[in-house]
Amino acid sequence: MDNIENDNVYNFLNELHGTAKDYLNKYLSQAPDWLLDSIQIVKTKKNTTFIRENEKVDFVYILAEGIVKAIDYRFLGNSYDYMWFYPVKTFGGMEILLELDHFQTTLSTMTSCKMLVIPKNIFEKWMKSDINALSMEVKTMGSFLLEEVKRERVFLFIQGSDRVIYILTHLYEQTAIDNVCIIKVTHQDLADSTGLSIKTINRSLKKLEEEAYISRSGNKIIIKETQYKKMKEIVDQNHGN
Template sequence: MENKYLAKILPFLDEIEKDRRKQFEEYFRTAPMWLMDTFVVEELEKGTVFVQEGEPADMIFFIGKGLIKATDYRIYGINYDFTMFDKVYAFGGMEVIINLDKYQTTLQTVTECTVLKIPKEGFKKWLDSDIVALQQESRLMGEYLLEQARDSRMLLFLQGADRVAFLLMKRYRKYAQGGVLRMKGDRQELSDFTGLCVKTISRSIKKFKENGMITTQGSNIMINYEQYRRMEEMISGILAEDL
């Protein structure tokens, strides 16, 4: 009953890939009807900041369609984009679980997005009364924090082109289709995600292209499986760790 009702109030579920739909259905498997009646779906344009660090955490967000990124401005005011999300997470859920009143990071859309919004108080009431939902949210939050801590630890040992290769490797794992990653070679965007200057990004891209580790087509970057494996071997050799 809940799944049919969920599909009724979230029509975008019929438009997204099967795996993502299953994530939504699993997340809200035990959600009560009163909670689902508070759902609000909103369409956001590319580049929209919908969560601002330091503002009151009064709403929980789920991304139905599209990509978003998390940004940190606290280090000398530098814009540092530290991750892009493609899984079904409760953005604002961490603040609920560890009882924080304000959002701890800034979230912005990378593409046009369909967003599900749930009032914080209703979401908190659900978690407080449903151990299955609480365990699920705690597990997802823990997995995310563990991944971020691991990536941060690795980046401590990577500089310049190696750091760019690490980012491209992660992008390949998440977004490659048919064994090929196709992405825009936006130097500023890569700079924001690596913490490197645009000049270093350009030199790194030129180096990878000359070494046959990437292919460029206009302003786009393409990486096939063989090129990905070469990057993985290079980074594994530096970190002496199974990636």
């Protein structure tokens, strides 16, 4: 991890926005002092691999800001980004609840990120004593797995720009603040996530911009609420809704 900030947890939470702030306030609402005292607030730079598959679980990482990707290095001998994570997501929690000693995937930051880092034994003790936090953790884990199954099913039937639209609407839903989403991920990240070529990504983004589904400023993709709703209609049609 790149930089550890010595800060009060509640001061940090007050600096957050939107659903991440609401979720963490509820998640930690019954947290004992011994848990809060153990938390480190850690800032990581973009493209930092902070967990590797088969490493021993010594700490649990709670994503509060930024985007993280899961990487599989066994796919045809190349690295393959097969999953993106948004706040709030706990890394290591699933392994602890399933009584697994080692991390099950490699994780790297796609953007600069801020995380709460908790020693494994402290997190495990907390889960056993706080039914509110345990219930939220299990619900979040189950909802995420269902969403991933849904995404994989959708991707079997859509191609090209429709895949890009699907990813962009999901990014809006997960990261928009005040009804505006500013996307800083690279075209390579979008290509890796969708299984499309860089050429197809560039062509799709150009078409979406020309048709006013998105705006761009330098390397940033900007999506306003009205644009999101237009793209969401396309996603819903692909879902058969």
